[in-house]
Amino acid sequence: MRRSLSILCAVAVAASGLSSAAHADDKDVIKYRQHIMTALNEQTAALGLILSGGIPDDNFAAHLNAIALTASTALKAFEPKVPGGESRPEVWKDWADFTARMNDFAQKTAQAAKDANAGKKDEVFTTLIDALDCKGCHDVYRDESKK
């Protein structure tokens, strides 16, 4: 799917920082998963501001749906065994566990989004506690000192 990047906005192209340097593919793999994890973090932070009461809840369900969609893309981004960024080597060493956790994350955020779409507010909060346990995975698979 090679197309001219000129069709995408300058900001995004700059952010992706494409270059023809050596190991461009490995760099792209790392950047790709970083974009996905950062998007997740930004959406969760937006949701957090709503939950804290600082922002009206009009977008509550939309944020959850965006989180669920993004969660569904995350595992694929780690499939190429390319160490680097903030990923610990354990991602690929304990691939079965990592996969199970990522699939669980995708399923639980999908359920929370479904509950939000159906207006089931109480169910959403119960599911969210479980779905957005980012720390549980980050403690094992992420090395923030590499940021």
Added chain:
Amino acid sequence: MRRSLSILCAVAVAASGLSSAAHADDKDVIKYRQHIMTALNEQTAALGLILSGGIPDDNFAAHLNAIALTASTALKAFEPKVPGGESRPEVWKDWADFTARMNDFAQKTAQAAKDANAGKKDEVFTTLIDALDCKGCHDVYRDESKK
């Protein structure tokens, strides 16, 4: 919708940087729109890496759907007239134009997502050129020097 932030992952809470400082509400309003615009940028960058050919296209439609969903939340985030961040005062001075552009952005990304979901690849690329003209708006309404 005030709930304990303890239910959300530590990363997101840190990113939202909630505090009880003076003007916390205005700060939250600015942070909220920044989270949304950054999420958009990250998703577009991920899409850009697929379009450049560096990453397989498995997540192509999912990224577009996430972009469309996020675009649908963006205008609401600018409704409170709270200058600051990278937003130029023109956002609120020329609100009718800003609104029209944001609604256009939401509609066009929704169409691109719809085309991607239907597997209409050629249509998607045509729509994308138009939908992701981020620069057109940023030149008028964003001041990157305030980053």
